[in-house]
Each structure stands twice: as structure tokens, then as C-alpha cells.
Amino acid sequence: MRVPVKLLGFGFWLLSLNFAQCKEITCDDPRDQLVSRPYYWRTMKLGEKQSYTCVNGYRGTEAEATCTRDGWTPKPLCTEILCDVPKIKNAEIVGRQRPNYRINSKEEYRCLSGFKPEKPVQITCDSQGQWKDIQQCIEITCELKSTTIGVKKINPDGKIIFRARESVEITCSEKHWIFFTKESRKTFTCKADGKWDNEPVCAEITCDDPRDQLVSRPYYWRTMKFGEKQSYTCVNGYRGTEAEATCTRDGWTPKPLCTEILCDVPKIKNAEIVGRQRPNYRINSKEEYRCLSGFKPEKPVQITCDSQGQWKDIQQCIEIMCDLPKITNAEIMRSQESNYKISSKVEYKCRSGFEPEKPVQITCDSQGQWRGIKQCTEIMCDLPKILNAEILGSQKSNFKINSTTKYKCRSGIDAEKPIQITCDSQGQWTGIQQCTEKCGPPPEISNADTKEMTKEEYNTEEKVEYKCFDKYTMNLSPPFSNYLTCVKGEWKGDIYCFKPCIVTVEEMDKRGIRLRWKANEKMIIPHNDRIEFACQGTKKYKAQNLPRPTCKDGVMLLPECEE
Incomplete structure (x- = not known):
């Protein structure tokens, strides 16, 4: 077996133990896409150097590359040119700031x-990794120019240059x-554009001629300064509030300069003004008053x-009174008087077994009559009216308190056994149980169908939702809705689907019109939708024809064109 062995201190490799x-250590051209024209590099030995350049947008990490045991160094040979x-x-x-930016x-x-x-301001990272088009930020200031004329105090004192959002308070003399x-x-505040929000100048107080139509010949007045006075007169029916007018910070005083000769609101005891007071x-105005009730x-x-x-012509108002009230089957509460003033109130209570049961308050009106009297009538229950039921036994028109009667629900209705009810002290029947019916399948509705599968029967208060057929529109304006409700065996509610309008090519040709924005074809337009037409060829609309008619429940008034 051949095992490569490295010999330290020498630029060679031992190829195998057998041989x-x-x-010698060598470096081929670098396999780096960022190096410009690496195929021109020759094979170099350990320690040899090679100058090189990088592709656009990148720069060499060092001036030269060196052949080492680990290949070419530095690593990487090229780094991207970036802006900090x-x-x-x-x-x-x-917006969001990045750690660096490409060219x-x-x-x-x-x-x-x-x-x-x-x-x-928008800036750009250039090919040298530097930012261009930078504009420096210059501080915004305002100058306080007028500091002496008419000025009593400036806070802060002595300062004339102010930064944006800084303020100065000026007090005039x-x-x-x-x-x-x-x-x-x-x-005054220095705004962000270097201008004051208002002009910081003190001006001399003056008064022009008064804009008062009640002053006689105001055009003879001259413009006057603060504190100066002017004598004046008023037009007929008015008098001067004072002998002279004075120029002040608030204009001419007194205010008003002229006052009309008037009558005060008439004060007549036990009376009120008729209409708006x-x-x-x-002078010569007339008013009406009416004595209180x-x-x-x-x-x-x-x-x-x-x-x-x-x-003038005032008449005093004399009081009217009511006698002691007399009400059958009732007694007056609290103390009794022989007569009562207008608006006096008295309470009485009906005897036991009569209504109203609560005390009744009556009022003595302006005619000397008692208002609000309710007669005391015996409390009784009417003949009970119970849906889907029949009364058993005697059927009287009314029943006294504590009377009882029985009823029975019709066959096929809940609570089929006889039920006993009692007339209570309030004249109401107690113990009533309602006889309720169920509903069958919901009815068919023109141009609509139920949203879900229907059942054979429904309980009271159950609802069924409908939807209109395609191109039909549900009427949701009260009393219409998209629901029917089971109410004691009957379906309640109103459902209606607006019909669409159908416009055929033949109808358009007959009227000399065409679709405005597309080729002629049969159109189905939902309720309340519009469609725009145009005249065919050189034809023109007849008088009072609308080019954009609206569909109304299947009816659309089409325009008509003629030569």
C-alpha cells in the first residue's frame, strides 16, 4: 500500500513508503471566480508570488498572492468593495439600517x-466604497429683529438668535x-423652516372710526391713539352710554357706545308671556301675557x-281654586281642605278589590277642575284567549278575583291534559301554559332556494335561510329579509328576489345601440346594476335618453338612437 508522507522542512512530498x-510543492491557477483572468497564471512553486486583480466590485485582499502548502494566500484573495x-x-x-452597503x-x-x-436626502455608495451626494445638516435659526420699539420685556432677555422650536415671550408697553x-x-416660536410662527413686533395701539351704525356721523372721527377721547351723539331712538368715547386696547369704550331706549321684560305676578319672550x-312694541292656570x-x-x-294696560291675575274632590269607591289620602289652589296635588286610593290599586294623584288645573281623575272599577279577568286551546265549562265574559277555569289544547298539540288557571289580584290569569304547534317543511319561494337541506318539521322560533338563484338579487330592505321563521305552526317572513334584466343583440339592433366597451352579445344584468350603451355608427340619441340605464327588478329602459 502507498501512503503519502510529508517531510517537514522540505518543499517536497514523499509519494509512498514503497518508493x-x-x-516539489506547486500551486495551479486559483479556482476563484472573483479573481480576474486566473487562467493566465502559471504553475508556481512554494513561496513564489503572483500579482493579481479582481473582477469589478471587488479588490485584492493583498497586493500579491503567495503559493503555500495550503494553496494560494491570502484567503480569500478578493473581498467585495462595500460602504460602511x-x-x-x-x-x-x-428606514432600516444595514451593517454595510454594496456599490x-x-x-x-x-x-x-x-x-x-x-x-x-438620497446618497449612493460609489465604486470606491465612498458615499456621494452627501448634504450636511445645517442648524435652523430665527432672528429677533425688533427689540426696543414698544417693547416692555423680552424673555429670555438679550437673546436674538433662536433655534427651531425655541420660543421667546414678548410683552409690549x-x-x-x-x-x-x-x-x-x-x-413666539421659531418654526422648522427658520420663520417665526407670528411676526414678533409691538405696534402702537390705535382706534379707527367706530363701525357702529347707531353712532351719528362716525365718518367725522379721526384715527386716534391709546387713551384719546372723542365726544359723540347717537341716532334717533338711542342714547349715548357715556358722554365721550375712549380709545383702549379693546377699541372704543364704552361698549356699546349707544343703547336703545327699551322696556324690560314685563313682570306680572302669576302670569307668563305668550309665545317667545x-x-x-x-318703544311701541306689543306683548301678550296669560295668567297662570x-x-x-x-x-x-x-x-x-x-x-x-x-x-301700559296691565291687568293683574286673580287666583282660581278647586273644591274638595268627590270620587266613588275611593278615599282621600292625608288631610283634607275645603278648597285647593291651582296646581295643588291630591292623592286618593281605591278601595280593596278596585283598580287602579296604586294611589292616584290629581291636579287642580287652571279652570278650577281636577285633572287626572281615574274612576275606581272592580278588578276582574277577561275570558282567557289561549291559541290552539278551548275553554272547558262556563265561558263568561269576565271573572272575579280568585275565580278558576280550565282549558285544553287541541288534539296533536303539546300539553293535551286539561290545565287550570286562576284570576289573580291584578286581573291576570296565572298558570297559563301555551299550546304550541310545529311547522312543516318551509315553502317554496319564487326565484330562490334554501341554503341547507330542509327537515320535515320545525319548532317555533327556528329559522330557514334562503338564497336567490344566479343573477337574482335578494331584497334585504325591511320588511324583507333572507329568512323565514316558524311561529306557532306557521312560517312568517317576507322574501323577495329582484329579477335580472336581459338585453339581446336583436333588441340592441332594433334600437340602434351597441355596448359601449365590448362587442355586442346577450347581456344579463342584475338588479340595480348599470350598463353603458353607445349609438351605432353615426346615429344619435333621441331626446331625454340615458346612455347608462339601471336594471330595476327585471325592467330596464333602454336608450334609442336614430339617424
């Missing part, structure tokens, strides 16, 4: 808030306000606002 012969993670001051990568890879970064540019705001103090009334006169009274702002 003491050594072969981009490091841009005051910026962050948009021509693109990445986006966004400057941090307060820096520009504000939009994302007594005779100034913030430009366009009429505020004496305001906080106003807060005040002009239980007071007279009962008819409305009309009064008038005079030139002095006083109401």
Missing part, C-alpha cells in the same frame, strides 16, 4: 428636527400691542311699551 521519492454605515452629523437613517446601493437620511434640509393680534403679551322691547282673566292680555320705557 522513497519526493515531489453613513455617519452624518445631526441626521438619522430613514450603487442607495440610502436615505433625514436631518434631525431643527436642521435643514428638511426633506430626506402700555400703548402698544402685538402686531395684528391686539394682545399685549405673546409667545324677548330680553327687552322697543288657576288665575284669571283666562284670555290673553295685550300690553304696549310706551315712550318712557314703561308697560
Whole structure:
């Protein structure tokens, strides 16, 4: 057997124990697809070196390759050219960040808030493993230009350059306000685009001529500064609130400058205004009031606002009262009085065995009559009405409390034995058991079928769901639905399937129309769907024809075209 043996310290191999012969160590061309033109390499001996290049996108790990006992080194001969993670001051990568990037890879970064540019910037990894098209992030600032005119205080004091989202508070002097705001103090913030959110300037307070139609000849007024005064008069029917108007931060005062001569809301004891009550009334205005229920006169009274702002023709309201109520088979609860004021309430209770059982409250109305009286009637039960059953024995129109009677369900119905029921103290029958019937198979519905296999019989409250035939549409608008329900032996519910519309090629040719978006063919259009037509050839629509008719339960008004 031949066993290769390595001899240390020599560049040879012992081929076998049988033949003491050594072969020199050599390296053939590298089997590396990343090495450029490896087939030009010659066979080299141990320690010899070979310069080499790599394919596009890769670079040599070292300048030369060396033939070793382990083949060509370094390993690998070629490494891919990559860009490191981009490091841009005051910026962050948009989306997921990778550990490195291949040539021509693109990445986006966004400057941090307060820096520009504000939009994302796209950069590219070039063939040298460097990022190109980088834009540095520059800090955004705003400048405070006006710091003295009309300014009382600036916080922070002495600072005129502010970063994005930084704020400054400006307080104007007594005779100034913030430009366009009429505020004496305001906080301004430097926005992300390097502009102030509002103009940080104090302007002098002024008042223009008043925009008040009640002031006489306001166009004679001149623009005045804070604190200046102006005498004025008002139009007929109004008077000045004060002798002079003053220019203030809130405009001209007093507010309003002119007030109308008015009557206050009429205050009449035991009365209420008829209709909508106003807060005040002009001269010669009329108002009606009505005495409250239980007071007279009962008819409305009309009064008038005079030139002095006083109401004339007022009539006082006199109280109406009710007598002690007298109700058969009842007794008044609590103390009794000889008469009662309007809106007074009294409670009475019917004697035992009469209804209503609970106390009844009545009210003395504005006519001096008791309102809400319920007569006391003896409590009884009506003849019981039980579906699918027959009463046994006497059948009276009504039964007194504690009376009993029996009934029996019809043959083939549950609970076939006689059942006894009792008239209770509330006039209701107790002990009733219903006689319920079952339903047979569900009925056939036009243009529809059941979703599941049907049974021979169904219990009360069981439901069966239907579905419409192909191209038919289920009507789900109340009272219609897609269910029938078994109710005491009968199927209840309404099901209806809207029919589709059928348009034939012959019908289209007859009307001179064609399908708008496809070749003519027989069309089946579901309910509420539309289809668009066009005129054939040079034909045109007749007046008031719609090119997109809608199918309505099998009926579609087709358009018609003519030469």
C-alpha cells in the first residue's frame, strides 16, 4: 500500500513508503471566480508570488498572492468593495439600517428636527466604497429683529438668535400691542423652516372710526391713539352710554357706545308671556301675557311699551281654586281642605278589590277642575284567549278575583291534559301554559332556494335561510329579509328576489345601440346594476335618453338612437 508522507522542512512530498521519492510543492491557477483572468497564471512553486486583480466590485485582499502548502494566500484573495454605515452629523437613517452597503446601493437620511434640509436626502455608495451626494445638516435659526420699539420685556432677555422650536415671550408697553393680534403679551416660536410662527413686533395701539351704525356721523372721527377721547351723539331712538368715547386696547369704550331706549321684560305676578319672550322691547312694541292656570282673566292680555320705557294696560291675575274632590269607591289620602289652589296635588286610593290599586294623584288645573281623575272599577279577568286551546265549562265574559277555569289544547298539540288557571289580584290569569304547534317543511319561494337541506318539521322560533338563484338579487330592505321563521305552526317572513334584466343583440339592433366597451352579445344584468350603451355608427340619441340605464327588478329602459 502507498501512503503519502510529508517531510517537514522540505518543499517536497514523499509519494509512498514503497518508493522513497519526493515531489516539489506547486500551486495551479486559483479556482476563484472573483479573481480576474486566473487562467493566465502559471504553475508556481512554494513561496513564489503572483500579482493579481479582481473582477469589478471587488479588490485584492493583498497586493500579491503567495503559493503555500495550503494553496494560494491570502484567503480569500478578493473581498467585495462595500460602504460602511453613513455617519452624518445631526441626521438619522430613514428606514432600516444595514451593517454595510454594496456599490450603487442607495440610502436615505433625514436631518434631525431643527436642521435643514428638511426633506430626506438620497446618497449612493460609489465604486470606491465612498458615499456621494452627501448634504450636511445645517442648524435652523430665527432672528429677533425688533427689540426696543414698544417693547416692555423680552424673555429670555438679550437673546436674538433662536433655534427651531425655541420660543421667546414678548410683552409690549402700555400703548402698544402685538402686531395684528391686539394682545399685549405673546409667545413666539421659531418654526422648522427658520420663520417665526407670528411676526414678533409691538405696534402702537390705535382706534379707527367706530363701525357702529347707531353712532351719528362716525365718518367725522379721526384715527386716534391709546387713551384719546372723542365726544359723540347717537341716532334717533338711542342714547349715548357715556358722554365721550375712549380709545383702549379693546377699541372704543364704552361698549356699546349707544343703547336703545327699551322696556324690560314685563313682570306680572302669576302670569307668563305668550309665545317667545324677548330680553327687552322697543318703544311701541306689543306683548301678550296669560295668567297662570288657576288665575284669571283666562284670555290673553295685550300690553304696549310706551315712550318712557314703561308697560301700559296691565291687568293683574286673580287666583282660581278647586273644591274638595268627590270620587266613588275611593278615599282621600292625608288631610283634607275645603278648597285647593291651582296646581295643588291630591292623592286618593281605591278601595280593596278596585283598580287602579296604586294611589292616584290629581291636579287642580287652571279652570278650577281636577285633572287626572281615574274612576275606581272592580278588578276582574277577561275570558282567557289561549291559541290552539278551548275553554272547558262556563265561558263568561269576565271573572272575579280568585275565580278558576280550565282549558285544553287541541288534539296533536303539546300539553293535551286539561290545565287550570286562576284570576289573580291584578286581573291576570296565572298558570297559563301555551299550546304550541310545529311547522312543516318551509315553502317554496319564487326565484330562490334554501341554503341547507330542509327537515320535515320545525319548532317555533327556528329559522330557514334562503338564497336567490344566479343573477337574482335578494331584497334585504325591511320588511324583507333572507329568512323565514316558524311561529306557532306557521312560517312568517317576507322574501323577495329582484329579477335580472336581459338585453339581446336583436333588441340592441332594433334600437340602434351597441355596448359601449365590448362587442355586442346577450347581456344579463342584475338588479340595480348599470350598463353603458353607445349609438351605432353615426346615429344619435333621441331626446331625454340615458346612455347608462339601471336594471330595476327585471325592467330596464333602454336608450334609442336614430339617424
